[in-house]
Amino acid sequence: MKKYDAVVVGGSLGGVLSAYSLAKKNHKVLLIEETDWIGGQLTSQGVPSDEHDFIEKTGCTKTYREYRNKVREYYRNHENIIDELKSKEVFNPGNGWVSKNAHEPVLAHKLLNEMLEPFNNLDIWLNSKVIKANFDDFKIYEITVLTEDKYVTVSSKFFIDATDNGDLLPITNTKYVTGAESFDEYNEPHAPKIAHPLDMQPITWVAAISYDEGGNHLIEKPAMYDLFKSYQMPFNESVLSWYAAGLDLNSKRLFSMFATKGTEYENTPAMFTYRQILEPKHFKNQENVLPTTLLNWPQNDYFLGNIIENNDIEYHKYAAKQLTLSLIYWLQTEAKRCDGKGFGYPEIMLSPKTLGTSTGLAKAPYIRESRRIKALYTIKEQDINKRYALKKPKYFDSVGVGLYHIDLHMTTETKTYFFDETWPFEIPLGALIPETKQNLIAGCKNIGTTHVTNGCYRLHPIEWNIGEVAGLFVSYCLENNYTPHEVYKNKKSIKDFQDKLILEGVQLEWPDYVFKEGVK
Structure with a gap:
């Protein structure tokens, strides 16, 4: 001992x-x-x-x-x-x-x-x-x-x-x-009438992605891509879209990759720079420095199950990874570009060294x-x-x-x-x-x-x-x-x-x- x-x-x-x-x-x-x-x-x-x-x-x-x-x-x-x-x-x-x-x-x-x-x-x-x-x-x-x-x-x-x-x-x-306590527990204004012990905030399996101008880094289509692409959110948009939940129930917000000026996306939140952690402009020699961000967006919040009080914890961890990979695949192939050049950003690539993994996915889900x-x-x-x-x-x-x-x-x-x-x-x-x-x-x-x-x-x-x-x-x-x-x-x-x-x-x-x- x-x-x-x-x-x-x-x-x-x-x-x-x-x-x-x-x-x-x-x-x-x-x-x-x-x-x-x-x-x-x-x-x-x-x-x-x-x-x-x-x-x-x-x-x-x-x-x-x-x-x-x-x-x-x-x-x-x-x-x-x-x-x-x-x-x-x-x-x-x-x-x-x-x-x-x-x-x-x-x-x-x-x-x-x-x-x-x-x-x-x-x-x-x-x-x-x-x-x-x-x-x-x-x-x-x-x-x-x-x-x-x-x-x-x-x-x-x-x-x-x-x-x-x-x-x-x-x-x-x-x-x-x-999960959620009932209103009777603490009289909280936003608490539900009935307690929901399994109603928790989602986990997110973060990925590190870099932007390689002119590159093509298409990943293999994730196994659960079609499921997530067809999944309709409460605000009537696919989970894989530029829309995400708004600030109150049933509302939605429009996002974009770069909020390019002079386009319909000019005043939207620019998601690549949202959690950007590597800025090439800060380095003298930019040859091996790519702009890199961490993919923790509303679109890869995994809300289909929890990993705490659950008999299917490993499945939900797998599905959370699949959602993140599906978001990356969607960004590479179907996402509307804000520079007017059609659809898809094949320039996006996973960046393993940032997270110390071989895959570019985080070692553990964000709780x-x-x-x-x-x-x-x-x-x-x-x-x-x-x-x-x-x-x-x-x-x-x-x-x-x-x-x-x-x-x-x-x-x-x-x-x-x-x-x-x-x-x-x-x-x-x-x-x-x-x-x-x-x-x-x-x-x-x-x-x-x-x-x-x-x-x-x-x-x-x-x-x-x-x-x-x-x-x-x-x-x-x-x-x-x-x-x-x-x-x-x-x-x-x-x-x-x-x-x-x-x-x-x-x-x-x-x-x-x-x-x-x-x-x-």
Whole structure:
């Protein structure tokens, strides 16, 4: 048996930061990751950072800001970078418009590994999975991990579930919820009358694609292409089209590849640049540099099933890959071009090196909605939605901040989707603590949100903050011989922990100017 002070299950973005926070406090830590890459949505899932408008000045932790600076430093020091960027403090490496700092997943993976590399007190087990656990109603004692074809028993004082799906929760019989809660549960304005536990936001199997001017890189027709081509969305368009769900139910939006000026697509969102992570114009020698983007579009959101509470998980993973490949094939063969040259972009090619795979598909699917703990405090829509919260959100136990719209992609059962504005919000400590388990903390998208509020608490800077604080909170409990519940019941202890977070560079509230300027 191996013994640790803390075990972080899941090498998600939150898991990496949990492990980092614990290791730098000199605790003996184990990080367990099911794939061969740490970093979750930023790396193995291939999703560039979604960031709010104030990110260059405020609204993230010190470590997240340091990470962003390292990304730009890497490009500044690149031997092939143009001179203009060598001295520029703020620039967007990939020029994607979803992020102020778009960059390649392979670089993100490198930088996250460099963060963890100095710690001799941190063990990292890749390609490893928790199989079972020894626990009672209040405590987890040990887990059994399948790693390197061996079953290894691990005991620990504390556990952090930082898996993207909340995988440790059912294994340890920790209370959790999936899908949509009913209106009666929390009186949320957008909650359905009846709970739908299987009605979840879709997964997306991201692909990296480059644009090779004049090239022809047609892929083989995917096996499920005809099925997806004939599938009609609720707004009466094929899933494989330039149309996607709008901002409210049954509405639709028109997209295009490049939004070419002087055409009918001029004022549409340009999807190639949406998540672009490689910009040839930033390099002196562009011979081997192609514009590259990550294909995480509404059109390849897989809404035909979930991979959490399902008997056909492997099928749905396969089908999600097929949808992405079908979208690529459609783009290459049938998509109307916005340059007036007919149909199809055979210039599109898969870009494997960007994602560290042989196929150009991500190592794992992007998970929007996890199992969520039944927490000491659950974040509700009326806490943060501008329509219903009469004043800016304020939690007495704030351990961080975040900002994103409530953005529910088309769900797997009721095919519901909507988009609404939020106040800049805070992260309450109570949302990280399960109702009953005394030595388990949520460290990822599995905190105490609802189906609705998960739609805005799932973004990169927020998950980073959650994971970092989860690690620091476990460290605080270890150093003071507290249980998380004891801390939560004592406002003096909460204030003491918050003071320590401030010293670590964790922002607990938004400056007034953010509310005055408004969210764009």
